[in-house]
Amino acid sequence: MNGIIGWGSYVPRARLDRSALAAMFQLSGARGMRSVAGPDEDSLTMGVEATRAALTGLDVSPESCWFATSHAPMLDRGNAAVLAAAVDLDDTVGAYDTGGSIRSGMAAFRAAVAQSGPALAALADVRFGRPGSDDEANGGDAAAAFVFGPNPLVEVVSHSTVSSPVMDRWRSEGDIGSSTWDDRWTAEHQVPLVERVVTEALKSAGISESDLSVAVVSCPSARAEAQVIARLGVSIGDTDPRSSIGYSGAADVGVRLAAALDAAGPNQWILVATGADGADAMVLKTTTDFVGSANVSRIAGGNTIEPATYLLWRGLVERAAVRRPPSEAPAAPAVARNEPWKLAFIGSACASCGTRHMPPQRVCLRCQVVDEMEPVVLRDTQATVRTFTIDRLAASINPPVVVGVLDFDGGGRYRCQMTDVIASDVAVGDRVEMVYRLVAVSNGIRNYFWKARPVSEEDS
Amino acid sequence: MSKTKFPTVAIVGMGCTRFSDHWDRSADDLLIEAVHGALESAGGVSIDDIDAYWLGTAMSGQSGLVLSKPLKLQNKPVTRVENMCATGSEAVRNACYAVASGAYDTVMAVGVEKLKDSNMTGLVIPTAPTDGSEVDLTAPAMFSFLVPAYAEKYGVSLETMREALSHIAAKNHANGAINERAHFQRAVPAETISAAPTIAGELNIFDCSGISDGAAAAIICRLEDVHKYTTNPMYVRALSLAVGSGTGATDTEYDYTTFPEAVASANEAYRQAGVTDPATEISMAEVHDCFTPTELVLMEDMGFSERGAAITDVLSGRYDLDGALPVNPDGGLKSFGHPIGASGLRMLFEMWLQFRGEAGKRQIADAKLGLTHNLGGQPGEVVSFVSIVGSEPG
Numbered sequence: 001m002n003g004i005i006g007w008g009s010y011v012p013r014a015r016l017d018r019s020a021l022a023a024m025f026q027l028s029g030a031r032g033m034r035s036v037a038g039p040d041e042d043s044l045t046m047g048v049e050a051t052r053a054a055l056t057g058l059d060v061s062p063e064s065c066w067f068a069t070s071h072a073p074m075l076d077r078g079n080a081a082v083l084a085a086a087v088d089l090d091d092t093v094g095a096y097d098t099g100g101s102i103r104s105g106m107a108a109f110r111a112a113v114a115q116s117g118p119a120l121a122a123l124a125d126v127r128f129g130r131p132g133s134d135d136e137a138n139g140g141d142a143a144a145a146f147v148f149g150p151n152p153l154v155e156v157v158s159h160s161t162v163s164s165p166v167m168d169r170w171r172s173e174g175d176i177g178s179s180t181w182d183d184r185w186t187a188e189h190q191v192p193l194v195e196r197v198v199t200e201a202l203k204s205a206g207i208s209e210s211d212l213s214v215a216v217v218s219c220p221s222a223r224a225e226a227q228v229i230a231r232l233g234v235s236i237g238d239t240d241p242r243s244s245i246g247y248s249g250a251a252d253v254g255v256r257l258a259a260a261l262d263a264a265g266p267n268q269w270i271l272v273a274t275g276a277d278g279a280d281a282m283v284l285k286t287t288t289d290f291v292g293s294a295n296v297s298r299i300a301g302g303n304t305i306e307p308a309t310y311l312l313w314r315g316l317v318e319r320a321a322v323r324r325p326p327s328e329a330p331a332a333p334a335v336a337r338n339e340p341w342k343l344a345f346i347g348s349a350c351a352s353c354g355t356r357h358m359p360p361q362r363v364c365l366r367c368q369v370v371d372e373m374e375p376v377v378l379r380d381t382q383a384t385v386r387t388f389t390i391d392r393l394a395a396s397i398n399p400p401v402v403v404g405v406l407d408f409d410g411g412g413r414y415r416c417q418m419t420d421v422i423a424s425d426v427a428v429g430d431r432v433e434m435v436y437r438l439v440a441v442s443n444g445i446r447n448y449f450w451k452a453r454p455v456s457e458e459d460s
Numbered sequence: 461m462s463k464t465k466f467p468t469v470a471i472v473g474m475g476c477t478r479f480s481d482h483w484d485r486s487a488d489d490l491l492i493e494a495v496h497g498a499l500e501s502a503g504g505v506s507i508d509d510i511d512a513y514w515l516g517t518a519m520s521g522q523s524g525l526v527l528s529k530p531l532k533l534q535n536k537p538v539t540r541v542e543n544m545c546a547t548g549s550e551a552v553r554n555a556c557y558a559v560a561s562g563a564y565d566t567v568m569a570v571g572v573e574k575l576k577d578s579n580m581t582g583l584v585i586p587t588a589p590t591d592g593s594e595v596d597l598t599a600p601a602m603f604s605f606l607v608p609a610y611a612e613k614y615g616v617s618l619e620t621m622r623e624a625l626s627h628i629a630a631k632n633h634a635n636g637a638i639n640e641r642a643h644f645q646r647a648v649p650a651e652t653i654s655a656a657p658t659i660a661g662e663l664n665i666f667d668c669s670g671i672s673d674g675a676a677a678a679i680i681c682r683l684e685d686v687h688k689y690t691t692n693p694m695y696v697r698a699l700s701l702a703v704g705s706g707t708g709a710t711d712t713e714y715d716y717t718t719f720p721e722a723v724a725s726a727n728e729a730y731r732q733a734g735v736t737d738p739a740t741e742i743s744m745a746e747v748h749d750c751f752t753p754t755e756l757v758l759m760e761d762m763g764f765s766e767r768g769a770a771i772t773d774v775l776s777g778r779y780d781l782d783g784a785l786p787v788n789p790d791g792g793l794k795s796f797g798h799p800i801g802a803s804g805l806r807m808l809f810e811m812w813l814q815f816r817g818e819a820g821k822r823q824i825a826d827a828k829l830g831l832t833h834n835l836g837g838q839p840g841e842v843v844s845f846v847s848i849v850g851s852e853p854g
Contacts, residue, residue: 323581330592338591358710359593365707387609387716389661391601393582403595405605405709405716413712417595428608439592447592 003152008053015302034246043069046143047124054145068108105250125249140246144254158204213268327440348373356412472689473502479674487574488530490675511564516551517801544836548804573799602838604661609716636795672797676805698732708840746807
């Protein structure tokens with residue numbers, strides 16, 4: 001069985017203060033923060049970023065890629081193949097969507113574990129809720145990704161599952177958020193199912209609760225989750241994101257497991273327990289060679305946004321259209337021709353004089369040599385803002401449009417949209433990194449491309 | 461070194477509509493007025509005497525039919541040309557070479573644009589389908605890159621930049637205020653201009669040319685035929701077009717303080733006309749002031765100001781109507797707006813009026829050589845046209 005050889009998570013930078021959101025609805029008692037995907041972020045873009053983090057430093061070619069979300073940005077056409085192309089996996093990868101339900105996160109994880117060759121699981125979610133609902137306040141947007149392969153850092157020792165068609169929550173296509181049954185009933189029905197699979201998984205692993213260093217418990221119902229933790233009597237660690245970013249649906253178990261792994265040490269037993277459509281439990285064990293990482297700042301950091309900003313970003317309040325033409329939808333053949341550039345931000349470098357070209361060119365701009373180009377991967381290269389402008393006239397999903405002229409480390413100039421910025425804060429000399437983002441939706445086609453965002457002090 | 465020959469042709473008739481929000485007039489109406497205006501000014505030459513036509517329009521229709529239908533031309537060769545915002549000049553350039561080659565004796569260059577039937581803010585530039593990776597910037601944003609780059613390179617404060625840009629806008633509006641064909645015929649004080657809110661980078665609404673409707677036309681023949689039409693022709697002394705490789709946005713060596721294509725087109729025009737010191741030999745110029753920083757940078761690219769000295773020269777009034785080298789005496793794109801296909805011809809029309817002494821309150825005394833500069837694209841990827849015209853054949 002495959003084990004974990006790499007992991008990473010991604011949390012959008014924006015945070016919404018639940019008390020500010022509650023105040024808008026004349027409610028009280030809300031505490032903590034939730035993470036909010038930017039107006040150009042969705043499950044796919046966050047999944048790409050988490051996957052990039054998980055693949056960092058690994059020399060592995062996953063044979064399958066499993067993407068899970070309860071809120072897929074694209075339907076019929078899959079998201080997993082786009083994700084695989086954006087992180088430049090070999091095209092022999094089997095890229096598959098699992099989706100629709102919260103439990104699909106566990107499905108992707110299990111599918112990747114079960115493969116004989118290297119595999120990838122990317123779990124991402126944007127959590128909507130009806131305005132003023134608990135789901136809205138307590139949900140969070142995030143993603144996590146895990147790379148599996150032989151000689152792992154974390155072994156998956158046992159797994160136990162039970163399925164039960166619990167009518168705890170329901171949502172149809174087009175609904176803003178879910179509706180829920182009385183949470184007290186849900187907890188009473190759900191908790192014994194989780195206890196059952198945990199007992200079974202521990203038994204299969206040949207250990208007891210007292211052997212566990214940490215437990216990852218993830219349930220849509222906060223009440224059920226708290227009861228599971230209390231009854232098991234286990235530690236859930238210091239990095240529980242429920243209060244700082246919220247419950248992130250299909251991604252939640254992944255985000256919490258990634259945080260637990262960041263903080264873990266070698267030779268530790270970790271329990272993973274989830275309760276959705278039944279329950280799943282896994283026992284993991286870190287190996288002797290295991291080294292954690294200090295990536296917890298992704299959960300702790302963030303910039304606070306106003307509730308009105310959240311409503312605009314979510315499309316719950318519609319901005320008046322400007323008298324500008326809508327963005328042209330990308331042409332399918334052009335995207336296919338330019339896939340390395342368009343999907344994976346791969347430019348070209350002149351073999352003769354070294355000049356880098358973005359987008360890739362056939363004729364060198366400096367020495368005019370024809371067809372002597374080599375591909376150069378630039379999505380992981382940082383850049384410096386040479387100059388920039390703020391376009392207050394252009395149509396955009398997040399006006400005003402900020403465009404930077406970027407000089408990449410090691411050479412190459414590119415002019416592109418900047419994101420995760422406050423227009424008035426941008427300055428010449430700013431350091432930026434490339435991220436995969438939504439540019440526009442035209443004719444229902446979601447046009448994604450790479451944008452530059454300031455390198456965060458937390459991440460650098 | 462270019463080997464392009466001196467274009468031995470002259471303009472013997474011109475017509476130009478007022479540029480405006482012509483809500484009540486179509487492109488056809490504007491074309492009929494400009495074409496028949498040109499015919500009348502050439503001594504009542506008949507439309508049948510024109511052998512061939514070049515029509516410049518960027519987005520008001522396709523093919524020569526745009527011109528032949530309203531004018532009811534009978535099986536004449538009509539070529540529609542497009543070269544972005546230099547479209548009007550491109551019609552003139554091709555028409556000039558057609559008569560210079562001897563293929564035709566008398567031709568007409570016409571430019572038209574009807575933009576005000578669109579409900580869009582600013583110019584909308586049609587594009588072919590793409591992979592969706594290109595940034596969708598508006599024109600003001602494209603040209604706004606010039607301001608901080610210029611300020612940084614020459615150590616100019618943004619306040620001083622603002623002062624110079626407002627001076628350019630105020631100058632062009634003042635010139636337009638005394639031009640009956642201008643769209644905006646009202647002087648605007650520099651303080652009002654400086655106080656307007658920004659729309660792209662450092663640029664505000666007064667830094668931008670307007671969106672207008674208009675048409676203009678010119679009749680062109682070889683030098684030996686000039687006497688048939690007028691005793692007061694305008695001689696074409698140079699024509700040049702430079703199309704860049706469009707690599708500015710991806711080349712670390714481009715610094716957004718110049719249009720290399722404009723420099724190349726100016727140098728080629730000076731070579732053809734035998735101009736060695738444009739700062740003193742050019743009497744007046746119409747340049748492409750699509751945005752105020754464009755005019756600022758062009759003063760250096762045309763060789764009117766030393767590098768880094770345009771700010772000082774602008775603020776000292778060198779390019780004002782009563783300055784040493786009046787620039788945009790008719791009010792420029794700032795006052796006329798920019799009906800794309802017509803602008804290049806409108807620039808030549810001002811030269812035509814000036815050389816004939818018909819410019820009224822804007823009349824510049826003793827003008828010998830005039831320059832028109834017309835560009836399309838954006839900093840980093842430009843098509844740039846320069847003509848030099850004069851009252852003498854050279």
